[in-house]
Amino acid sequence: RVRHYKWEAKYEFKSPDCYKKLAITVNGKTPGPSIVAQQGDTIIVELKNSLLTENVAIHWHGIRQIGTPWFDGTEGVTQCPILPGDTFVYKFIVDRPGTYLYHAHYGMQREAGLYGSIRVSLPEGESEPFSYDYDRSIILTDWYHASTYEQVAGLSSIPFVWVGEPQSILIQGKGRFNCSTPGIQASLCNATNPECTPYALTVIPRKTYRLRIGSLTALSALNFEIEGHNMTVVEADGHYVEPFVVKNLFIYSGETYSVLITADQDPSRNYWASAKIVSRNSNTTNGLAIFNYYPNHPRRNPPTVPAPGPHWNDNEPRLTQSIAIKSRQGYIHPPPQTSDRVIVMLNTQNNINGVRRWSINNASYNLPHTPYLIALKYNFTDAFDPSPPPDGYDFANYDIYSVAKNVNATTSTGIYRNKFNTTVDIILQNANTMNPNNSETHPWHLHGHDFWVLGYGKGKFDKTKDPKNFNLVNPIMKNTVPVHPYGWTALRFRADNPGVWAFHCHIESHFFMGMGVIFEEGIEKVGPLPKSIMGCGDTKGFHRP
Numbered sequence: 001r002v003r004h005y006k007w008e009a010k011y012e013f014k015s016p017d018c019y020k021k022l023a024i025t026v027n028g029k030t031p032g033p034s035i036v037a038q039q040g041d042t043i044i045v046e047l048k049n050s051l052l053t054e055n056v057a058i059h060w061h062g063i064r065q066i067g068t069p070w071f072d073g074t075e076g077v078t079q080c081p082i083l084p085g086d087t088f089v090y091k092f093i094v095d096r097p098g099t100y101l102y103h104a105h106y107g108m109q110r111e112a113g114l115y116g117s118i119r120v121s122l123p124e125g126e127s128e129p130f131s132y133d134y135d136r137s138i139i140l141t142d143w144y145h146a147s148t149y150e151q152v153a154g155l156s157s158i159p160f161v162w163v164g165e166p167q168s169i170l171i172q173g174k175g176r177f178n179c180s181t182p183g184i185q186a187s188l189c190n191a192t193n194p195e196c197t198p199y200a201l202t203v204i205p206r207k208t209y210r211l212r213i214g215s216l217t218a219l220s221a222l223n224f225e226i227e228g229h230n231m232t233v234v235e236a237d238g239h240y241v242e243p244f245v246v247k248n249l250f251i252y253s254g255e256t257y258s259v260l261i262t263a264d265q266d267p268s269r270n271y272w273a274s275a276k277i278v279s280r281n282s283n284t285t286n287g288l289a290i291f292n293y294y295p296n297h298p299r300r301n302p303p304t305v306p307a308p309g310p311h312w313n314d315n316e317p318r319l320t321q322s323i324a325i326k327s328r329q330g331y332i333h334p335p336p337q338t339s340d341r342v343i344v345m346l347n348t349q350n351n352i353n354g355v356r357r358w359s360i361n362n363a364s365y366n367l368p369h370t371p372y373l374i375a376l377k378y379n380f381t382d383a384f385d386p387s388p389p390p391d392g393y394d395f396a397n398y399d400i401y402s403v404a405k406n407v408n409a410t411t412s413t414g415i416y417r418n419k420f421n422t423t424v425d426i427i428l429q430n431a432n433t434m435n436p437n438n439s440e441t442h443p444w445h446l447h448g449h450d451f452w453v454l455g456y457g458k459g460k461f462d463k464t465k466d467p468k469n470f471n472l473v474n475p476i477m478k479n480t481v482p483v484h485p486y487g488w489t490a491l492r493f494r495a496d497n498p499g500v501w502a503f504h505c506h507i508e509s510h511f512f513m514g515m516g517v518i519f520e521e522g523i524e525k526v527g528p529l530p531k532s533i534m535g536c537g538d539t540k541g542f543h544r545p
């Protein structure tokens with residue numbers, strides 16, 4: 001089946017947390033329309049850029065784009081930006097069931113509101129290995145009152161101006177900023193604006209809900225919980241999880257989970273659902289939604305105080321959850337038992353000519369102006385630096401627990417080129433930032449693939465010892481995974497999807513500050529590129545049939 005969508009992206013004044021701000025909407029909404037499809041369907045999105053003075057591109061997060069690498073929507077990597085006034089047509093197949101996302105992949109537009117959910121169901125007659133009565137989706141985000149222009153200018157200036165903590169947390173596009181905060185202009189903030197009525201998830205007593213939860217925060221790692229209700233985790237990033245029960249679900253930007261929740265509590269009242277920032281010492285108030293037992297009024301506040309959530313600095317339960325996520329029995333895709341290449345990626349904060357950046361093995365990433373996919377296919381040799389970034393760092397001498405002795409780094413547009421059909425291991429190694437006693441959480445997202453999550457560890461990855469403990473039996477496959485503070489995360493993927501694919505920290509400002517790399521495989525197998533992705537950089541006026 002073909003599912004055809006006509007979308008228009010636009011700036012509009014919105015008050016998702018009661019504070020009036022310019023937001024990017026799709027067909028007037030943020031979150032935008034949901035894509036609801038069945039495995040094997042073809043999705044066509046005709047996207048009109050009505051942002052007037054800004055380019056755009058949309059990434060289909062978790063969709064591998066097998067055979068259509070040019071529709072991955074990653075500006076600078078797989079396509080030229082879509083100019084104001086232009087209409088671009090994305091066309092791709094959703095080849096697997098599961099919970100996915102879409103969002104802008106140009107500058108920092110995602111956090112301005114251009115995002116939504118993709119739900120792919122099984123073909124008729126097939127069923128999931130778990131049962132539920134109803135299926136619902138929510139997306140968690142964090143929300144800033146400053147524009148992306150102000151933020152980008154701050155992040156690239158000397159002295160560096162950090163974006164800081166968000167003003168609020170949104171649950172399915174709704175949050176609540178305290179309009180009585182000193183310095184807030186009354187005309188801009190209206191606590192009774194219906195646009196900031198908390199999101200209500202209405203449930204029928206005793207029914208079981210599959211709640212698909214995605215996070216597209218700009219910065220924040222979150223803990224999600226529903227007062228008084230346990231959640232059984234059954235899916236992660238489109239893969240079935242060996243079920244486990246949690247009270248608190250930790251979720252990082254770019255991840256999706258399905259949880260089963262039974263409405264088995266006192267049906268005479270409502271309950272709070274809350275999202276709290278963890279891993280950063282934030283004073284942003286928790287995002288709140290109402291878990292509404294029918295027939296109570298969806299705006300009736302629960303009689304209780306919302307759960308305070310776990311302590312921001314307690315990393316242990318977060319690591320425990322990461323380790324608990326295994327592939328479901330009967331649905332295991334066994335990983336290759338060995339790999340052809342190991343790339344260790346040291347994540348550090350650096351300076352380049354006095355500008356604060358993030359680097360991988362001391363190389364900080366800059367997006368070039370000619371998309372790699374086109375440059376490689378047609379041999380534009382000066383579109384990017386052909387020398388690859390390093391495969392590792394100075395293992396013997398680098399102290400991951402202290403501020404680096406030399407915090408300077410170089411910039412890079414280089415890419416890692418992998419031989420087609422080989423197996424690649426990535427070890428993400430976290431370290432101290434430029435502030436003493438500080439290491440952050442980074443959710444890494446790989447385009448075009450799912451990877452096996454082979455393990456997590458504390459401290460410095462040991463190349464001889466740690467691989468012996470890799471989970472080669474039932475690792476989960478994901479497209480986004482956290483690397484915890486002062487820890488490492490090991491991934492394995494097959495370089496079997498011809499194209500050029502970004503791999504980057506899903507924190508909006510961190511990718512902007514250089515925290516990413518590019519992979520290529522099988523470029524010679526990529527079919528003729530559509531003209532519509534061209535027109536920028538060296539591809540100006542270049543049209544191959």
Ligand SMILES: O=C1O[C@H]([C@@H](O)CO)C(O)=C1O
Nearest residue numbers: 162349433434435440510513
């Ligand atoms: O990139 C970042 O910069 C700030 C801080 O390190 C600046 O001092 C921060 O918390 C980040 O995640």
